[in-house]
Amino acid sequence: MPDAQASPSHVLLRDDATRWATAPPERTVLAVIHNVTSATRLLDLLAPFEGDSRVQVLFTCTGSSAFDAGIREFVAARQLPYVPWEEAKRQKFDLAVSSSRGGELQAIDAPLIGAPHGAGYNKYLPRTPDTGHRTPDTGHRTPEAFGLDAEWLTHDGELIPSAVVLSHDEQRERLRRGCPQAVPASVVAGDPCMDTLRAGLPFREEYRAALGLLPGQKLLVLTSTWGRHSLLGADFGLVRRALAELPHDEYRVLAAVHPNVWYGHGGWQVRTWLAPCLRAGLLLPAPESDVWKAALPAADAFIGDHGSLTLYAAALGIPGLLGAFGHDVVAAGSPMELLGAALPRVDAHEPLERQLRRAVTARAGDERLARIGDLVTSRPMRAAALLRRLYYARLGLDEPADPAVPRPVSLPLPLPTERRSPGTPPVLVDHRAPAAGGGALSLRRYPAAVQGARAGHLTDPHVVATEGEPDARWAHSADVLLARPPAPGETHRAAAARLLQQYPGCSLVAFAEGEAGCTTYARSGQRTTAAWEAPHSPVYTAAVAASALFVAANTSNLSAATLVVDVADGIPPARLTVRQQ
Incomplete structure (x- = not known):
């Protein structure tokens, strides 16, 4: 094995890189992975570099997440050019982009752009383990959401990122309360994921066909974040209930489950827990895939929790219910808190189909939900252009001539079918x-x-x-x-x-x-x-x-x-x- 200390593991970091490179880059960008969840978001954030051979992106992982399984497979499946974290800290880059605040980001030798890894900034997450209080001591100050608080944005009193990406103007005031010194570095650039979802709306029928829906069938999407207060954590049986109560020929049910559930418990375990549901027709996309981005534009209704997919679904105008909600981890004043107050809860004693029909009827005229949806991004359909402007200004390069536009997610490949009995289920x-x-x-x-x-x-x-x-x-x-x-x-x-x-x-x-x-x-x-x-x-x-x-x-x-x-x-x-x- 080569000595990693003496020779970088990636050819483009060698002193003689120009001898070996086919397209020697003018600038090198470091993309920082925290876990699979942040990695999927990171790919959205890097889309503005498409088509520009002047920029080489290298990936690394901080190794700081409790949910670190699956990263190796994610990197290998997408052929991401990877640099070990210890080596990344020794190198100098022209720019770094991170969709999480975890890890020793202050050790990166590059201007760092920090962006949210979900639908804005909606949750509390202390750096230290829970000690009986929801948040760590902040001098009697009410903490702000993860990503907007000094606890996550500073190191030894110094601001870590050179730019803090916000998706909505309302986040700037919350940033002012949580970390005043970061406000001058904040940039409202919209939400690239929300733009992708909206770009997919005209292709609803194509997505539905790719997911296996027949004409006239309805798609119910169950969205579950991770943790005990998530949809699966609070009521694992809700998946089973949806399949049991909704007419089989009329509804298809798809469960979009947070990667931290898969990698926290293991994919085999999740599929085993859901085996009766899979035999009953449940659609269960792989955790690292972008199938959910096709499923939301294709959906007729959703049942969610306090995860980002719930907020995205509501912002798209999809009728929905809450199957669970983690009030203790949702940031006060955030769009997610407002959504938790606006969406009806699933009633354990009323037929589920009746509740869904009522949600469909109510959604059409609910201006409150429309206003909450507008809080996801204040720069709709402009994130690709605004992020590219930010990146290239930091890199000192002229932007490519082609416009940066949001594009709909590609049609999903047929979902893998679980092994089942050769007979038709009763x-x-x-x-x-x-x-x-x-x-x-x-x-x-x-x-x-x-x-x-x-x-x-x-x-x-x-x-x-x-x-x-x-x-x-x-x-x-x-x-x-x-x-x-x-x-x-x-x-x-x-x-x-x-x-x-x-x-x-x-x-x-x-x-x-x-x-x-x-x-x-x-x-x-x-x-x-x-x-x-x-x-x-x-x-x-x-x-x-x-x-x-x-x-x-x-x-x-x-x-x-x-x-x-x-x-x-x-x-x-x-x-x-x-x-x-």
Whole structure:
């Protein structure tokens, strides 16, 4: 191994760097990582350097975060040119950019630009461990938010950053109270992340398709920061409740979980805790990805806490609820504190879908939420240009000729699917038969395995399970059994008779046929075929057809040769042609 003390680990820091570099830079910038959360924000802050080969960016990590797992993988996956922290402290750079205040930032030999790593400055965070007081002693002065207080901005009485980036003018007054000497160094430059989200709004449908939503489906985004007062920390079961209570064909649920949760407990552990939810269809993006930036413009509603994603969602105008809120860690007078007072809390005793519908109705005319959203940035859609102006002034370079504009996040790649049982998960199906004069048969399907003891949102459901279902609760209580293809030499009728004998509680055995149609066998021996008429949404599957036939067989006014079936608000009903044989 080369001697790191004698020779820098990165070629561009060598004395003879010009001999080895393909594009010798005119300026070198140090990007300072604290943890994966700050690293993702840091990439937003560095976007103004795109396209300029005069500037070389090198990355380092202070090693000061309790959540230091995942950084090596983050750096490797993005091929970030990395310098060890001890070496970075020995080198001189033309500029440094940090999205956190942690670590020995005063040791960096470069003008330092400090920016927030979330939606502004909204939380308290003392440098010293909790000793029974929310904040450390500050001479009886009320502390300001993390990033706006002298505790984080100074070292031995000297200001650490040469520029303090603010996203809104209101933050300057809070900075004045928390660290007066930093006010002359403050620069209101807006919020690049908020600009990216707004730039993505015109591409809502593209994001929804990339996330796997079908036309007409709704997307609920659950946002959880970290800690005991976060959405997951306060009520881990809320994820399960959302999947249990919202109609499966109408809603998709995505959980945007803070990287500190993943790296604090381990990705395997988080996925294991959420395994029943993943089997029920939960979308769970990787913690280091920017999928959440596509999910928010694509969302129809959110349930959040005191994390930045909640504030971003509200600022985008998305209707929402609070599943938790950490009042003790939210800075007084911050936009987050105002949001905590404005958003309704999830009610444990009222059906969740009803609460979401009410939030949608209320959001349209809520000027208070609109004003809070405006506090995220006072320079909307200008952060890229203002940050570039700041950087290049410090670097002593002319800005590139091309304008610096906010760009929407790239379409997410298909989300990784979790390994699951080869059978279709069991569902509970509620139905509402049409009136005697006609109309659609209403079916609402809910994942059975996540229901728990609460099922007040269901009236008189029937159970649909797949042959081979490992959970005996559903296999032996199934009203409709989705059968596998018959064994070699076995007829469909013989296979159905075998299953009806094996499962005495089952009324109907269904075999998938053709394009999402099915053939069913009843205990009476009645054979029925059903096929969906084109065009129809992909949500109308063989399982839905089997449920419709089950309800028809038990409802006197559903004996027509064609059934009109409705499975979700927002998705057109489909026509099911029925033939009895």
